[in-house]
Amino acid sequence: ELLGVRYPIIQTGMGWVSGATLTAATAEAGGFGILASATMTLEELAQAIAKVKARTTAPFGVNLLPNQADLAKRIALLVQESIPVASFAGAPSAAVVQELNDAGITSIVTVGAKRHAEKMVGIGVSALIAQGGEGGGHTGSIPTSLLLPQVVDACAGTGVPVIGAGGFYDGRGLVAALAYGADGIAMGTRFLLSAESQVPANVKELYLKSALTATVVTEAIDGAPQRVIRTDMIDALEKSPAVLRFPKAAMNALRFSRESKTSLLALLKTGREMKSAQDLTWAQVALAANAPMMTKASMVDGRPEVGILPTGQVVGAIGSLPPVAEILETIIAEAAATLVSLR
Amino acid sequence: ELLGVRYPIIQTGMGWVSGATLTAATAEAGGFGILASATMTLEELAQAIAKVKARTTAPFGVNLLPNQADLAKRIALLVQESIPVASFAGAPSAAVVQELNDAGITSIVTVGAKRHAEKMVGIGVSALIAQGGEGGGHTGSIPTSLLLPQVVDACAGTGVPVIGAGGFYDGRGLVAALAYGADGIAMGTRFLLSAESQVPANVKELYLKSALTATVVTEAIDGAPQRVIRTDMIDALEKSPAVLRFPKAAMNALRFSRESKTSLLALLKTGREMKSAQDLTWAQVALAANAPMMTKASMVDGRPEVGILPTGQVVGAIGSLPPVAEILETIIAEAAATLVSLR
Numbered sequence: 001e002l003l004g005v006r007y008p009i010i011q012t013g014m015g016w017v018s019g020a021t022l023t024a025a026t027a028e029a030g031g032f033g034i035l036a037s038a039t040m041t042l043e044e045l046a047q048a049i050a051k052v053k054a055r056t057t058a059p060f061g062v063n064l065l066p067n068q069a070d071l072a073k074r075i076a077l078l079v080q081e082s083i084p085v086a087s088f089a090g091a092p093s094a095a096v097v098q099e100l101n102d103a104g105i106t107s108i109v110t111v112g113a114k115r116h117a118e119k120m121v122g123i124g125v126s127a128l129i130a131q132g133g134e135g136g137g138h139t140g141s142i143p144t145s146l147l148l149p150q151v152v153d154a155c156a157g158t159g160v161p162v163i164g165a166g167g168f169y170d171g172r173g174l175v176a177a178l179a180y181g182a183d184g185i186a187m188g189t190r191f192l193l194s195a196e197s198q199v200p201a202n203v204k205e206l207y208l209k210s211a212l213t214a215t216v217v218t219e220a221i222d223g224a225p226q227r228v229i230r231t232d233m234i235d236a237l238e239k240s241p242a243v244l245r246f247p248k249a250a251m252n253a254l255r256f257s258r259e260s261k262t263s264l265l266a267l268l269k270t271g272r273e274m275k276s277a278q279d280l281t282w283a284q285v286a287l288a289a290n291a292p293m294m295t296k297a298s299m300v301d302g303r304p305e306v307g308i309l310p311t312g313q314v315v316g317a318i319g320s321l322p323p324v325a326e327i328l329e330t331i332i333a334e335a336a337a338t339l340v341s342l343r
Numbered sequence: 344e345l346l347g348v349r350y351p352i353i354q355t356g357m358g359w360v361s362g363a364t365l366t367a368a369t370a371e372a373g374g375f376g377i378l379a380s381a382t383m384t385l386e387e388l389a390q391a392i393a394k395v396k397a398r399t400t401a402p403f404g405v406n407l408l409p410n411q412a413d414l415a416k417r418i419a420l421l422v423q424e425s426i427p428v429a430s431f432a433g434a435p436s437a438a439v440v441q442e443l444n445d446a447g448i449t450s451i452v453t454v455g456a457k458r459h460a461e462k463m464v465g466i467g468v469s470a471l472i473a474q475g476g477e478g479g480g481h482t483g484s485i486p487t488s489l490l491l492p493q494v495v496d497a498c499a500g501t502g503v504p505v506i507g508a509g510g511f512y513d514g515r516g517l518v519a520a521l522a523y524g525a526d527g528i529a530m531g532t533r534f535l536l537s538a539e540s541q542v543p544a545n546v547k548e549l550y551l552k553s554a555l556t557a558t559v560v561t562e563a564i565d566g567a568p569q570r571v572i573r574t575d576m577i578d579a580l581e582k583s584p585a586v587l588r589f590p591k592a593a594m595n596a597l598r599f600s601r602e603s604k605t606s607l608l609a610l611l612k613t614g615r616e617m618k619s620a621q622d623l624t625w626a627q628v629a630l631a632a633n634a635p636m637m638t639k640a641s642m643v644d645g646r647p648e649v650g651i652l653p654t655g656q657v658v659g660a661i662g663s664l665p666p667v668a669e670i671l672e673t674i675i676a677e678a679a680a681t682l683v684s685l686r
Contacts, residue, residue: 113555134486142555143477143486145510145519146660150555152515167488172495176488176519179681212456212485212493317489338522339685 003085003106004059006030007328008184009174010129010163011191012110013063013087014137014310015039015292016299017199018191020051022324025196027058029325034061034087039292042070042077049081061085061108066092072099079103087129089138091116094123101126110165112140112147117154117162128155129186132166136188136312139166139217139227152181169314171334175342189312195323200302204321206309212316221308222291229309233294346428346449347402349373350671351527352517353472353506354534355453356406356430357480357653358382358635359642360542361534363394365667368539370401372668377404377430382635385413385420392424404428404451409435422446430472432481434459437466444469453508455483455490460497460505471498472529475509479531479655482509482560482570495524512657514677518685532655538666543645547664549652555659564651565634572652576637 003010011018011026013036026033035052037045045062052060064074066088075096078086086100087108100107101124110129111117117128130151132144140147144166152162164177165186177185192199193207206229216230220237228234297307322330346353354361354369356379369376378395380388388405395403407417409431418439421429429443430451443450444467453472454460460471473494475487483490487509495505507520508529520528535542536550549572559573563580571577640650665673 132486132488134488142659143475143510143656144488145475145477145486145516146555146656149513149515150660167486170492172492172523173488175522175685178685179518179522180515212489313486313489316485317493342518342521342682342685 003032003061005032007332008163009328009331010034010108010165010184010186011324012129012165012186012188013037013061013089014188014192016296017188017197018063019198020048020055021198022191022194022196023048023060024052024055025194025324026191026328027052027060028056029323029328030058031324031328032059032061032085034063034085036063037074038063038065038068039296042073045074046077046081049077049083053081059084061087061106063087063089064092066090066096071096075099075103075105078105091120092125097123097125108163111151113142114147114150114154117151121155121158121160125160127161127163127183129163129165130182131186132164133217134227134313135166136215136227136315137310138224140225141217143167148177148180148182166312167314169317171331171336172338174331174335175338187312187314189314190318190327191324192311193315193318193321194327195321197321199299202302203298203304203309206304207311207315208319208321210311210315212313214316215311215313221294226291226308227311227313229311229315231304231309233305233308346375346404348375350675351506352671352674353377353451353508353527353529354667355472355508355529355531356380356404356432357531357535359639360531360540361406362541363391363398364541365534365537365539366391366403367395367398368537368667369534369671370395370403371399372666372671373401374667374671375402375404375428377406377428379406380417381406381408381411382639385416388417389420389424392420392426396424402427404430404449406430406432407435409433409439414439418442418446418448421448434463435468440466440468451506454494456485457490457493457497460494464498464501464503468503470504470506472506472508473525474529475507476560477570477656478509479558479570479658480653481567483568484560486510491520491523491525509655510657512660514674514679515681517674517678518681530655530657532657533661533670534667535654536658536661536664537670538664540664542642545645546641546647546652549647550654550658551662551664553654553658555656557659558654558656564637569634569651570654570656572654572658574647574652576648576651 007030009031011031011033013034015036016039018036023033023035035048062083064086085106089110097107106126108127109120109125110131130148132147133139133141148164155162161183163184163186164182168185168187169190174185210229214229215227217225217227219225294308298304298309350373352374354374354376356377358379359382361379366376366378378391405426407429428449432453440450449469451470452463452468453474473491475490476482476484491507498505504526506527506529507525511528511530512533517528553572557572558570560568560570562568637651641647641652
């Protein structure tokens with residue numbers, strides 16, 4: 001395994017969810033944990049890295065936003081702290097990948113289509129996570145059963161390993177991923193629903209009672225397709241005409257600023273940074289700020305009635321909150337038994 | 344294998360597509376072929392069975408509509424002809440399953456959710472096909488990666504074998520299905536796009552050039568979610584307000600009657616039979632008649648501009664029209680190599 005861990009299982013970077021506690025638990029238990037830094041300031045990221053290191057000597061990674069204004073400073077921090085892996089949900093530029101390669105940092109990018117995979121391999125990315133449409137948060141339309149073999153084909157002969165994501169929760173799935181040609185699996189929802197996850201208990205309960213059909217992919221939150229649990233809030237957002245979503249998002253931003261005690265200045269600053277970096281319209285900025293703010297309302301403040309609940313469809317197959325070590329060991333034991341049964 | 348065939352691969356019953364030629368080719372090549380009888384009269388079914396038997400001594404099955412008016416006669420025909428398997432896309436009644444069991448005919452039912460699987464096992468069905476949402480034609484919303492292990496769990500300890508369907512096209516997928524606990528795979532689109540498939544060449548070309556993102560699940564054809572290639576016709580249907588779809592469907596029925604040389608009497612007869620059997624409204628009958636008629640326009644008449652193109656999302660991973668024997672042998676060889684690589 002490229003990442004130098006015991007088990008070929010990655011815990012993905014989930015905004016407001018995969019902080020130091022969960023990441024350290026995953027790393028210490030033999031998986032590869034990833035800190036979500038998009039929802040942290042640079043200072044908070046430095047503190048989180050220190051906190052993980054205080055709890056484990058095992059390697060772990062950091063998830064970065066490809067267009068974050070202070071990306072160079074964050075990469076410098078990873079170099080300084082000898083963090084071996086930087087992961088991206090969206091496509092990083094060739095220059096960023098080059099910078100990471102030069103610094104000896106392994107880059108992992110999540111892709112949802114074969115052509116994205118080919119492009120990322122072309123700019124020198126170290127490894128890919130192929131996330132099928134059943135995956136959580138921002139996601140594509142091609143399911144794991146089709147995406148994973150296609151991305152493996154795209155990487156054939158390049159030496160770039162592929163990790164399967166979307167719909168994985170047990171050892172049978174791990175072996176299925178290996179059969180498709182993957183080198184391991186990445187999971188988000190399964191780790192969100194662990195004992196060590198810091199998500200409020202009332203929110204975890206909402207996830208646990210959700211069925212396989214309880215999720216929806218919507219563009220109403222920030223304009224990009226995102227899989228969340230279907231709630232009254234989502235229905236209301238989807239019913240809003242597109243032209244009304246900008247003022248609604250702006251009002252949400254103000255409301256969350258007040259309700260979540262995030263200063264409006266900090267919020268606007270994030271918006272400005274995103275705007276300068278990505279050349280978005282202000283309407284897009286307001287919408288883009290919507291997703292992390294609405295995720296925070298659920299995941300940090302425990303107020304799902306005013307927030308969103310990003311999730312993989314796999315939520316319907318998960319009914320308990322075991323410790324991370326138990327999750328990993330159960331999957332590995334089941335995978336071993338599955339491999340024996342295939343002989 | 345319950346079905347007594349060389350390879351654990353089923354060619355599903357596809358209306359207007361899996362006739363005698365394709366079914367015989369599959370059976371002769373070592374797979375398990377299924378004749379689609381819903382789009383045949385009883386007499387046509389008898390002729391198709393005779394035609395398959397003239398071409399191969401291998402076993403094959405017949406797909407039945409659970410509520411067809413002459414279902415008893417069709418089952419009697421299967422008994423008389425020693426057909427070993429009856430398959431159903433929709434749920435048969437407990438009485439029908441009992442009748443098949445008493446006659447020694449293996450019943451196979453396609454399910455799209457765990458609770459459907461539990462219900463079918465409860466009424467004594469012999470085997471299940473778990474079709475993930477990426478599958479073609481009428482389909483559910485749970486992808487193969489989640490549905491297949493859930494249905495396997497539902498059948499644990501019952502001795503009822505589970506066949507995976509939806510997204511399968513190669514040997515890696517076959518091994519993945521086995522890892523999830525399935526006993527084999529079923530494929531439709533892969534066989535539709537074979538040399539022996541009798542679908543007109545211009546229609547096969549449309550399928551071959553379709554991408555993984557070219558399909559859509561729509562309820563606009565007959566009120567039930569159905570995966571088809573997104574065409575101008577589908578966009579037009581989806582834009583029609585629901586209240587306008589009944590007269591449109593009725594007009595379509597009349598038009599297809601004229602264009603496809605199907606007598607209006609035959610069409611109305613099918614409608615009446617469906618109505619008496621299922622207690623549908625006439626509007627529902629007109630809509631239900633829409634799907635087979637619009638499929639016929641493409642698959643038999645070669646006129647996709649006035650028809651529909653049912654397909655699995657897998658169509659985007661398929662780029663050629665090999666003979667059925669080559670399809671099966673390639674999958675088996677690749678599966679064997681995959682199993683070796685997992686050791």
